[in-house]
Amino acid sequence: MGSGSGDPISEAHTLVTELYSPANQRNPTRINDIHTRLQQLQRGEHAWQIADALLRGPSVHHRFMGALTFTVKVNVSSQDIDEATSLQVFEHLIHNFVMIVKAGEQAMVVRKLASSLVTIFKHPTCPCERVLWQVAASLAHGGYVSEQQARTVDFATSVLPNLDTQQVTALLFFSVTLAEATLRLEDEPHEVSGPAVRRAVTNTQDGLLLVKYILPQISDQSGGDLDTQIHQTLGSEVMNSWKAWLNVASNCSLSDAAEVHDLAVSCGRNIMETLRVPILSEIAATTLTQVFESRRSAFDDTSIWVLSQVLADSIVTNHIISLTEGQEDSEGMTYVDLLVAYLSHLQLKVFSDPLKPENAKILTVAHTIFKTPGYAVIDDPATPRVLEFWNEIAEGVLDELDANDPRWQMIKAQLAQVVLGLFNKLLYPSSDELADWSDEERSEFNAFRHEACDYLLSAYPILGVELVSVFQESATSHLQNGDWRGFEAAMFCIAQLSEAVDENGHADQCLDAIFGSDAFARLCAGGETGIPLKARQTLVDTFGKYESYFERHNALLPGVLNILFESLNFESCAQAASRSFLTLSKACSRVLTSELPIFLDQLDRFRTKPTATSSTMPKVLEGIATIIQRLPTDEEKVQTLERILSFFVQEATKAQQEAASSAYDIARSHGHLILSCIASIGKGLRSDADEVINVDAAAADQSPYPPSFWNSGPGSRAQQLIMESMRLLVVGFPVDSNMIDSACDILKSGYTESSGLFVFPPSMTVDFIKSFPLGISGTDVIMGTASSFLASHASHFMHIRDEAVALMIHVAQLFSSMLDNPDMYDPETANAGIDFFARLMPKYYTVFYSLTGPLPSLAANSPHQSTPAFTVPMNFALHALTRPETLTLRSASAFWMAVVDLRGNSPEETAALDRVLESFIPRLSQTVINQIAGRCARSDLASLSDVLRRLIFKQMALARPSINAALETLDLHTTDGTAHPVPILSPQDKSRFVQSLVVARGARQQSVEIVRAFWLKCRGMSYDYAQ
């Protein structure tokens, strides 16, 4: 290959020949080398000559490369091109364009040269404006014509009629390229492309005039004497051209906007006429659909009338009907799209009173689309499209019409007809058919079914309960006949309509007809083994969606729950069945107590099945526990609970043994399942919403753990079983976060009750929390439990003083370890521990401040040996305000806000609190000011600002001198133009900052903004998002 030493023109010629040589096509390295060298030449000093020479080359490839070289050269030499050069290139390119068109050049070369012409036209130095006119005149003249000369001859009436088909086609290529380039220029910065856009848009009217000139010539059936290929090319280009200039007209401001708009609309009508020309109809339909979706203003009333005539004509309807009859019709779908675009454009206006004959025909075709054979989305793309329109109508009717409007009944009838048409489309495929579908196809079909139900929900307010009765009749008859597919589809629709009819009972009669039927009774009795899984899945899902109905018709519940238990055995149904079981148990627990023995037997069978997983089992147990809670006596409750819990102790022992025998992962998930099941039982037992115990109202002088049926009576064995399971698993899996989560849930179950199975001795929580070492994952959940524990005893906190002290000392010791040994610092413990103190402060502050002795068991060299224990968390929280971890800093801010907010219950208490604040506020102020002076992350400003706001608003007298002193010590500098340091903040800036915060009077948003402005000033404005 040449290296640039020979004649560059010959070299370029040879390179293009080699580039397309069949011998090189399988040698990517060679092709790459040729490309690289060609690009060098196209950018080099001989590029103009190379372009000219290649354009006269022997093959279409050479000539294409010649045209391309002009574009490349204009772009790379953009900076060197002045007005004279641009005019020279422009003239040269127009001349070449005219010549190659005259020579009958192939389309790809003509398009490429048109593109080069547009590239030079866009150049900022190019003075030309009506370039389309100029190029047309040059084509007509057979050589270059200046713009001034061109504009002496009328474009539409004199220039265009003088062009032959080839010239018109070339002019269209150029027109489309120019319009598309103009649109792209619009996206560039105005200062760069503004002048070029201004010149380009002056061609909009000419572009549309060209469209207007060509359309009548191609609109008659034969296209005159045009060759089919040319007829199609012209049609396609003219429609692209209309679309492109329409976009220019809509996006850019034009001096002759009204005139251009009328012209564009008129072109649109001409395009509609081409729908009758078989060779052009498909491209016309596609173009019109696209324009309907993006440029609605392109059509006026006359256009809509013209289109309605065509759409109602058999020339279009036959295509759609053949599609709905299952015949191959490649154009059918294009017309469906156009029909839907037309209907969506008109919306409710299509239902005029009386209905226009053409619209009546169009709507009939729209309904026929639902008859298209095959599954929607999978084999039938038309149904989802037309459903989009009906969905829009159903949604719009309520907003725009009232029931007295004369059109209401007409629309109602139409919507009902859609329901009938849609039903067959909702039938779920058989398992054989489904086996051939990909996962994506299954999801798409499911999504379609939900879209269809969305329509049903939108139509319900208009159609009323008759809508449900349609599906009820279908469900009843299919159930009777054992047609499970039909039954499934009907139940699916009924399930989705529950949102509209469950609570208000409007459809109870319809539901009675299904659930009160003999066929349904047989299903409940468990005799029906032939029900396919999909129908079963839909049925169990339906049960859960009609909780209010079953609450009103509780006699049906035993049978329904029997089906649910039966369905738990099937993998595809277990999830929905457990969910519905829980919903119905919660809603109807009072009436289900007599069924408990049966449920317990069912549970015994279910828990050994592979479908008894962490997704299903806890829901079933929570449901059963909800029912147990309704038993009248504790004795009855304990009997059933012991039966369930004994099983879990056995299982916990088994899990521990599994762990010891190296099947650790299996054992761990087994253990987690056990604990989450026990936690669910706790949840179910406290779910009795109308009998929730108000912990605050409990007698203040009562012991937190008085002797009861559950801790010292017959219930104590059941409680021991829970504690035993927890002990086995927490010991067996000491730092497993899932296990910790579930164990904490179990403990928390009893916090909202005064007595019960899950109300454990307070020491159990304390021992549990203290048993975990520093740094394990799950600390936040453990500390959250500690906070919940203290909150549950807040009204009588002195009764658990020892436990509260033990917890506070435990966390303070963790803090002191981290303060003394920075490498032991654990952000999770820091955050969770500070959060624990922040939450307890409002109620337990007296206990907290009573920790005046040093922490026990400190290392001999610990600096905290001589400080009161309560100062350790405070010092730690001060330190935390300087940490980079957002969560820790957020908790520390919340802690300090809680501390500043405290008010004593007596003058002595207030004085004591003030003494603590006096010793901490100066350090707190210093820390916060240092942080907001540019040190902290932007995202932490809101938290730190909250502390500052609270200090100023609640402790002005103490805080203001400290904040002033902290600001005084700030010594931030930047450098000026001569590299001399200058202070960032003047004394006035500092005092203005404090003054602004005072004026904000504690308003959160205002304070955050002041602090943010201060941070930006200290850190440098480049950190401002607004910049």
Added chain:
Amino acid sequence: MTLCLNRLQEERKQWRRDHPFGFVAKPQRTPQATLDLKRWECAIPGKKDTLWEGCVLKLELIFPDGKFTPPLFHPNVYPSGTVCLSILNEEEAWRPAITIKQILLGIQDLLNDPNPESPAQADAYNLFKKDRPAYERRVRQVVRDNPPM
């Protein structure tokens, strides 16, 4: 106000015409059965080939805030369920022109690609930072508990 509603109405139409596969977004209904265009019920599928594949998570979109219902185990989701994502934050990258499609796709990306710089809940954040296998186990449980419709 009307401008805002028109914009949301247009969103509704655009979504009907073209929305990413597996996603759901529809305005909630008022008690009078009309649509409340400011509150949308959405569903986001877990991305293919990620830990989240196979689940569909429910999200309530009250412009411009997104809230998982129930709250989701994820480092960038607040305990209330609100998502912490820059394109939803009016002080950061949120613009009125951001579409529901962009918001939901943004949240889908966030699922498997949490932003450790903006932790929103301690539970998931700490596990994500400290014990990745345990974090992944919890996510798998979330996936199992939220199967597709």
